[in-house]
Amino acid sequence: MNYSELYESQVKSYCRSFPCVFDKAKGSFIFSDSGDKYIDFFDGAGALNYGHNNDYIKDKVIDYLSDDGIIHALDMFTAAKESFLEKFHQSVLSKLGDYKVQFCGPTGTNANEAALKLARKITGRTTVFAFTGSFHGMSLGSMSVTSGVEIRNSAGVPLDNVVFMPYCAGSGFEFDTLDYMENILNDDHSGVDIPAAVIFETVQAEGGINVADIEWLKRLEHICEKYGILTICDEIQVGCGRTGDFYSFERAGIHPDLISSSKSISGYGFPMSILLIKSKYDIWEPAEHNGTFRGNQIAFVSAKAALEFREKNNLKNEVERKAVIISDFLEKELLPLNSEISFRGIGMIWGVDFSKIDATGELTHIIASDCFKKRLIIERAGRHDTVLKIMPALTIEDDVLLEGLEIIKASAIDSLTKIR
Ligand SMILES: Cc1ncc(COP(=O)(O)O)c(C=O)c1O
Incomplete structure (x- = not known):
């Protein structure tokens, strides 16, 4: 005991x-x-x-602590944040396209909350499409786009404004799931509104390691573009190099409108969570998605070191x-x-x-x-x-x-x- x-x-x-x-x-x-x-x-x-x-990351963190580097600063400008953004831009962002970085509350689910809020604000629509087999976190918005019945039942309130589409793998459907989705979007008698966004994982991790193939991901992006639907790619578990590229969607050459990233982004197990936003969609008002722990300075130091370590090795x-x-x-x-x-x-x-x-x-x-x-x-x-x-x-x-x-x-x- x-x-x-x-x-x-x-x-x-x-x-x-x-x-x-x-x-x-x-x-x-x-x-x-x-x-x-x-x-x-x-x-x-x-x-x-x-x-x-x-060890490589640890040494940088110890140096920062020994030097009395600022530890808590909400979202004020800091030297640690500047260095992280410079490195992140050079190693990751510049290859992806024109994205802004939003620092969210410290866990992955908060980046997804931000993404859902922003997608609804941008489009003025309320519904979101999610996929069977999905997991996006344990706060209400993220739970609403998570498929598992036990998780959903724990919410205690209706989790609405979400429509689930069959994922391309792991759900047992034998038909073309994107044909189905497009049919729903096309049919003026489907009973389903055009959503603000589609939230997806390129590899459903909690869902049972269901890997979306490149053609499916490309076509999903194409359909979303056609209907003016935003794409939210959840990179929280399979990002940061897990599938090879830094982000798992890179293998498909797609450009999601919003990208949530957490877990290994800090490289050392420190809490850190970010949302990447295509610049044209960065329409937040100041403080519209606020929080005390947005900007963990030690995590900025370790995140920068992690990118260096990734490249060196x-x-x-x-x-x-x-x-x-x-x-x-x-x-x-x-x-x-x-x-x-x-x-x-x-x-x-x-x-x-x-x-x-x-x-x-x-x-x-x-x-x-x-x-x-x-x-x-x-x-x-x-x-x-x-x-x-x-x-x-x-x-x-x-x-x-x-x-x-x-x-x-x-x-x-x-x-x-x-x-x-
Ligand atoms: C794909 C995915 N999205 C979101 C989350 C939620 O992240 P957090 O537990 O940090 O809130 C997880 C956690 O396992 C996840 O795997």
């Missing part, structure tokens, strides 16, 4: 899957207070793309190389275990789907728990959590990556025999 068990609210969640007290962490390892060493395939739900306590190539290691392993070692297992993914986010063997999620629960016993931290995703989510740090060493994958294999073998 620890103090968290005694005093922390029932709302706690991840500690239930990983029941021990963590103390230290380095790279792709987390250590418990009793000294046990775990390989981390969870990666702070995508907030630790550069690994735990990355050629992380895009590293991700592409390690993607092959993961997919080869899954194909050669996991698929032969049972013909009903499948896998999918891109870059360094992969899902192993056990739903055809057990649609209730019991099997993946057994496997993930067994992985934890074997010292691997791994989460589940998708419908009824039937997909094991492989999401290591982009910096993970090859041998550690393979060690973690071997643990998944061993746990799958043990667990499959248990449910037979």
